Amino acid sequence: MASIPPVSGSFNVKATFQGRSEIIPDVNDATTASELRDRIASALGLTDASVKLLHKGKVLGKDGPDSPAFPGGFKGKSAKVLVMATDLATAEGLYAMKSDPLIRGFDDEDEKERRRRRTAELGAADGRRWWGPSHSSQHRHYRFVKIEPCDRHSFGHRAGSRTPHEFRARELLERLATDPGVVAVMTERELVVNALGEMDPIDDRLMQKKKTEEGMCLLGYNTNHGLRIDLKLRTDDLSG
Numbered sequence: 001m002a003s004i005p006p007v008s009g010s011f012n013v014k015a016t017f018q019g020r021s022e023i024i025p026d027v028n029d030a031t032t033a034s035e036l037r038d039r040i041a042s043a044l045g046l047t048d049a050s051v052k053l054l055h056k057g058k059v060l061g062k063d064g065p066d067s068p069a070f071p072g073g074f075k076g077k078s079a080k081v082l083v084m085a086t087d088l089a090t091a092e093g094l095y096a097m098k099s100d101p102l103i104r105g106f107d108d109e110d111e112k113e114r115r116r117r118r119t120a121e122l123g124a125a126d127g128r129r130w131w132g133p134s135h136s137s138q139h140r141h142y143r144f145v146k147i148e149p150c151d152r153h154s155f156g157h158r159a160g161s162r163t164p165h166e167f168r169a170r171e172l173l174e175r176l177a178t179d180p181g182v183v184a185v186m187t188e189r190e191l192v193v194n195a196l197g198e199m200d201p202i203d204d205r206l207m208q209k210k211k212t213e214e215g216m217c218l219l220g221y222n223t224n225h226g227l228r229i230d231l232k233l234r235t236d237d238l239s240g
Helices: 033-044 088-096 106-122 166-177 180-188 201-206 208-214
Strands: 011-017 020-027 049-055 078-087 144-148 193-198 220-223 228-231
Touching: 011 033, 020 033, 033 049, 033 078, 078 088, 144 166, 166 193
Parallel strands: 011 078, 144 193, 193 228
Antiparallel strands: 011 020, 049 078, 220 228
16 A cells, blocks of 8 residues: 655554555554554454554553553654454454363463472382381481492393392382481481492402401492492392
C-alpha cells in the first residue's frame, strides 16, 4: 500500500502481519493502544482475533489499553509495527482442550524431582533399606563419600561365572556404610572417609605369602590414615 503523507502533528503506522502491510494514517502521541489496535485489526481484517502489537521489540499498551500507544512519543513520519494475532475460536479451542494424561507437565516433573531427592536423602531407594527407615542412610556430613567395588577386570573373567557380580559387592559395602553402629562411630568422631572400597583380589593373592610364612590374614587396607578403606569381601577362591 502506498504511503500517505501524515498531517501536521501526526505520523503514519505501517502495520505488518504475515507478509501483509497496511498504513494507518493520522496517529499521534495521544492515540491510545486500544484505539490503534482496533484500527489495525479493522484494516487487516482481524476483528475476530486477539491482536498484539510490537514496536522495536516492545509490546504496545503494556501499561493498559487506555495508555498511549507510544508513551514516549514518536519522532518521525512512519512507525513500523509488527502485528501478532490469534483467532479467538482457535484460542478458545486450545484453552478448552484437556491435557494428555500420559504426558507429564512441568509441575508434575518438578514434583517427581522433589520426591526423588527426598527419597535419596532418606536413603529409601530400593536395595539400600537394610536396617529399616531409621537407619537407612549415612550422616549428612560424617560419611563415606564414595563406594567402590572391584569390577570384573580385577578378576580376569566375567562376574557370575565363578564370583558374584560387583553389584553384590556394592550392596554389601552400602550395608556396612549404613550400619547403625558404623554411622554412630563416624558421627561421634566426626570422620569423613573419601572411599570405602573392596580390596582388589589380585593384591590379596600377593599377600598370601605373609599368611603362610607369618601366619597373617589380610582383611583390608587403611590408606593415609583413613583417607581410603578397602575391605576383603570375597573368599580366597573368589566363589563367594
